Amino acid sequence: xxxxxxxxxxxxxxxxxxxxxxxxxxxxxxxxxxxxxxxxxxxxxxxxxxxxxxxxxxxxxxxxxxxxxxxxxxxxxxxxxxxxxxxxxxxxxxxxxxxxxxxxxxxxxxxxxxxxxxxxxxxxxxxxxxxxxxxxxxxxxxxxxxxxxxxxxxxxxxxxxxxxxxxxxxxxxxxxxxxxxxxxxxxxxxxxxxxxxxxxxxxxxxxxxxxxxxxxxxxxxxxxxxxxxxxxxxxxxxxxxxxxxxxxxxxxxxxxxxxxxxxxxxxxxxxxxxxxxxxxxxxxxxxxxxxxxxxxxxxxx
Amino acid sequence: xxxxxxxxxxxxxxxxxxxxxxxxxxxxxxxxxxxxxxxxxxxxxxxxxxxxxxxxxxxxxxxxxxxxxxxxxxxxxxxxxxxxxxxxxxxxxxxxxxxxxxxxxxxxxxxxxxxxxxxxxxxxxxxxxxxxxxxxxxxxxxxxxxxxxxxxxxxxxxxxxxxxxxxxxxxxxxxxxxxxxxxxxxxxxxxxxxxxxxxxxxxxxxxxxxxxxxxxxxxxxxxxxxxxxxxxxxxxxxxxxxxxxxxxxxxxxxxxxxxxxxxxxxxxxxxxxxxxxxxxxxxxxxxxxxx
Numbered sequence: 001x002x003x004x005x006x007x008x009x010x011x012x013x014x015x016x017x018x019x020x021x022x023x024x025x026x027x028x029x030x031x032x033x034x035x036x037x038x039x040x041x042x043x044x045x046x047x048x049x050x051x052x053x054x055x056x057x058x059x060x061x062x063x064x065x066x067x068x069x070x071x072x073x074x075x076x077x078x079x080x081x082x083x084x085x086x087x088x089x090x091x092x093x094x095x096x097x098x099x100x101x102x103x104x105x106x107x108x109x110x111x112x113x114x115x116x117x118x119x120x121x122x123x124x125x126x127x128x129x130x131x132x133x134x135x136x137x138x139x140x141x142x143x144x145x146x147x148x149x150x151x152x153x154x155x156x157x158x159x160x161x162x163x164x165x166x167x168x169x170x171x172x173x174x175x176x177x178x179x180x181x182x183x184x185x186x187x188x189x190x191x192x193x194x195x196x197x198x199x200x201x202x203x204x205x206x207x208x209x210x211x212x213x214x215x216x217x218x219x220x221x222x223x224x225x226x227x228x229x230x231x232x233x234x235x236x237x238x239x240x241x242x243x244x245x246x247x248x249x250x251x252x253x254x255x256x257x258x259x260x261x262x263x264x265x266x267x268x269x270x271x272x273x274x275x276x277x278x279x280x281x282x283x284x285x286x287x288x289x290x291x292x293x294x295x296x297x298x299x300x301x
Numbered sequence: 302x303x304x305x306x307x308x309x310x311x312x313x314x315x316x317x318x319x320x321x322x323x324x325x326x327x328x329x330x331x332x333x334x335x336x337x338x339x340x341x342x343x344x345x346x347x348x349x350x351x352x353x354x355x356x357x358x359x360x361x362x363x364x365x366x367x368x369x370x371x372x373x374x375x376x377x378x379x380x381x382x383x384x385x386x387x388x389x390x391x392x393x394x395x396x397x398x399x400x401x402x403x404x405x406x407x408x409x410x411x412x413x414x415x416x417x418x419x420x421x422x423x424x425x426x427x428x429x430x431x432x433x434x435x436x437x438x439x440x441x442x443x444x445x446x447x448x449x450x451x452x453x454x455x456x457x458x459x460x461x462x463x464x465x466x467x468x469x470x471x472x473x474x475x476x477x478x479x480x481x482x483x484x485x486x487x488x489x490x491x492x493x494x495x496x497x498x499x500x501x502x503x504x505x506x507x508x509x510x511x512x513x514x515x516x517x518x519x520x521x522x523x524x525x526x527x528x529x530x531x532x533x534x535x536x537x538x539x540x541x542x543x544x545x546x547x548x549x550x551x552x553x554x555x556x557x558x559x560x561x562x563x564x565x566x567x568x569x570x571x572x573x574x575x576x577x578x579x580x581x582x583x584x585x586x587x588x589x590x591x592x
Contacts, residue, residue: 048422050422050425070426071422071423073419073422077419077420078420079314079318079420081317081322086317089310090313090314093307093433094425094427094428094429095428096428120321133423136423139427140427
């Protein structure tokens with residue numbers, strides 16, 4: 001769906017993209033992550049053709065026909081003096097939709113803005129604004145949907161609502177580029193991930209591959225409501241523990257062995273025998289945040 | 302959906318901006334009220350001068366110091382000589398200045414403001430073509446300026462005809478002056494749209510337009526081209542029309558060359574704006590780009 005090779009872009013003398021390579025297949029939900037200022041928005045603006053590139057190739061679709069792109073910029077700005085349905089009717093005119101009455105009603109229902117009536121956009125909350133932006137982006141049933149920080153500055157409720165909409169679109173096989181700093185959203189929604197550092201793609205692939213899910217976990221984390229040195233001493237002596245470490249800030253004891261599954265069962269057995277009640281016992285798996293921080297750190301080093 | 306439908310969607314959007322934000326009400330009301338007040342003040346000036354002199358006389362009597370300045374004999378005397386043509390011409394100039402300044406402020410959000418706030422990114426991604434974005438603005442707002450000038454001019458000219466002597470305010474004079482000054486206002490609005498949209502800096506564009514329109518006539522007069530081949534001469538044609546036959550003062554060549562050049566410049570500004578959108582899209586945003 002999107003193939004980017006050696007993409008470069010500079011603003012005056014500042015190189016933002018330095019030979020970016022990126023591949024997105026049809027039906028992918030691609031989590032595009034990276035620090036602020038690393039070039040994510042620039043990449044998306046170039047894909048949408050609202051910004052010119054300095055060099056490299058951007059191939060959309062099979063490269064022969066133009067594909068339909070829906071784009072939700074970060075903090076989308078819309079014409080505040082129009083109502084939601086009027087704005088979408090204007091978008092309908094932009095994308096040549098003749099069935100605008102039906103389609104406007106459909107997308108407003110999809111994003112949960114049916115009851116806004118004649119209320120003007122300028123009176124909308126941030127969450128409503130974001131949902132209307134999504135409605136505009138998906139209006140013409142795009143082949144590729146690009147969402148730049150769709151949940152930024154939203155409260156937890158608004159964020160959950162917007163992520164629900166995105167998950168519904170993903171279920172309908174819409175190809176999506178999801179750019180966000182909320183990595184748990186990417187982990188839950190995306191099937192592929194790309195980590196951009198200083199204008200270069202440093203890690204890209206299926207999310208399972210990036211998270212190393214095939215790797216056997218080795219760590220078990222035990223947390224107590226009231227940590228005691230006796231409890232820690234008992235757990236350190238469990239069979240199969242190669243290494244143990246206490247986090248003094250959180251009071252979490254991390255035990256490392258050869259196989260986290262066996263170790264976890266041993267921990268539970270020992271705690272039950274000693275009648276010690278933990279707050280949680282958890283097998284530690286790599287998450288995206290950890291991988292992301294490792295990647296950023298590795299590059300820095 | 303054809304181009305006409307897209308154009309009409311643009312017109313509808315711009316109309317909504319102008320009417321729903323109370324800009325239309327404010328400016329039409331301001332022009333109408335100011336036109337009335339302009340002529341009324343001229344008419345009332347002798348009376349006002351008389352009242353002022355009476356106040357002055359009282360002060361002189363009480364203090365024993367003769368200030369010796371008579372408003373009635375100066376301003377009032379001048380106002381007694383005011384003709385209907387001079388009153389209408391004075392009102393027309395004031396109306397133009399009011400329309401120019403109010404539109405410069407009111408149109409900033411659509412003359413570069415949408416580039417600055419990136420409100421056009423979503424429509425462009427949805428398939429909006431620059432021509433369907435730029436053309437409605439270049440049709441609607443210059444037309445609004447023309448109508449405003451005509452409104453202010455008609456009110457001022459009719460009142461001048463009723464309240465002053467002279468007989469030079471005729472239907473032909475009103476039509477001619479409205480046409481020339483209206484066209485001049487269309488030029489000013491086109492200049493603001495062009496500089497604003499092409500640069501993405503709405504406030505600077507408004508400033509350039511107002512200052513440029515006020516300063517350019519003086520500069521051109523210094524260069525001895527003040528009354529011909531340029532849009533700024535339209536101002537003189539419009540006010541001269543109220544003093545008698547315009548073509549007694551200016552040649553046909555001067556008048557119509559200025560009209561044609563003004564129309565040509567409006568077309569050029571439209572094309573520059575269109576090209577700027579095709580070439581730059583969001584890159585012309587006045588603020589720093591998000592990376």
